[in-house]
Amino acid sequence: MADLKGKSVIVTGASSGIGEATAIFFAKKGSSVTLNGRDSNRLQDAIAKCKAAASEAGHTDNRFLGVLGDVTDSAVRDDLVEQTAKTFGKIDVLVVNHAVVLKDDTFDGVTEEGFDETINVNVKSALFLVKRAVPELERSRGCVVCVSSIASLCVTKQGLFCYTISKAAMDHMARCLALELGPKGIRVNCTNPTYVKTRIFRDAVPDPAQNDATAEIFAKATPLKGPESGTEEQAEVIGFLASDAARFISGQCVAVDGALLRRGNPLNCIDQEAR
Template identity: 30%
Template sequence: MNRVEGKVAIVTGSTSGLGRAEAVMLAREGAKVAVTGRNDERGAEVVEEIRAFGGVAEYWRVDVSKEEECIKLIKEVVEKFGKLDILVNNAGITGPDVPTDKVEEADWDNMFNINVKSVLFMTKHAIPEFRKNGKGSIVNTSSVSGLIGDRELTPYHATKACVKMMTQKDAIEYAPENIRVNCVCPGTVMTPLVKGLLADDPHYLDNDIKRYPCGYFGEPDDVAYGVLFLASDEGRFVTGHALVIDGGYTAQ
């Protein structure tokens, strides 16, 4: 309990899946949480879930691929909660499951706008707020797809590798200012994002599970616990780290 007591956190894309679990866990551990996303109904649901156990949360509708919306979000969160301590860059999409020779430029651009530029914009505008506190913690969301190759999801792999490198680069840049930057690299976790892959290939998960040494997929809380550790002061000596949460998938 109270592992992030008194802190203020923004979790992007927290109306569903991993982001939702991360927002709820940070709130349960004492943070005031800005729940953000593009679905107002689900945003209200997450806030209600947090308030039901006495947590503090507010919902903001934001498209994180737009810089002006990221600026507005951070400004309003600081006005509402007084400061910013933790930024969880979670929002992301998988995009089209095609090989490189079939990738359309518009899809590539859209993937980079949502999965990578969002990390740039949110980080860029969170840093001045962290400087005011003399510290801060950013947790980005890469993926096992950012670590190893595969015969699937070309632009997704490229964006997630980019997020991992931005994590390492920014960790070095901001370490002297007591601002830590880490990322999580989850394996398959059953969320709406993964269920969406079944539309293209109904056997996606039957094939995927064979590659998991542990024999099961992750739950959103498995990733949320990793985010909580990296976000909290327990991780004070950890920066530039890619925390792999994948049931052994990339250990093979």
């Protein structure tokens, strides 16, 4: 995907997990990247990794910018767009990766405050960040890639009640945006990752043994055998959807799950097995 060289990219939630891996992937391909996160130390560490990856790949002309803050704040969204456009001269790619998972994300545990927080972070802020970036993306005929979840493509997932609802909303938001923004030359797609052991789930379920058990169950249930999906595999698909090789792909939700979804609704089966 040589066409990513020279691209100007924004990645939210870039200080860990899939977001960090995505920023590093673009750095390796010669893109200039704006990384957003809420933890200053982790954000600076991610920027350092991007610089090292770019240097190792022989890219010396790409640049990296960190914008600290919570994208639920409109001022942070403004900063992301304005600083990127000012520093790199354009915006080609917006990767909407930030998300939240509540610690007790169950029907019994749901509160109005928790539901509002999930929708505000996972859907509302994503929508208004895209809207804020549209003028720049229209100038570059750029694209948006939203990072959703395979949970959104199933009927339910026990223990991810609000999260699953929010990701289903994100999927359909991407479809609607593809329709709205297509006439402006802007593509919008989603990736739907399988379970990946990242900080977002470690924070929601802090027991390492439980996270390891979940990963083992997913690996066992996944039809495609081989190494389990990590952040790098997810980043590569995001990079493909952002590249010119995908220039006629828009309004799609791409499951990156090793055919796990072909089991029908595997997540409920996994819940039963876990018991």
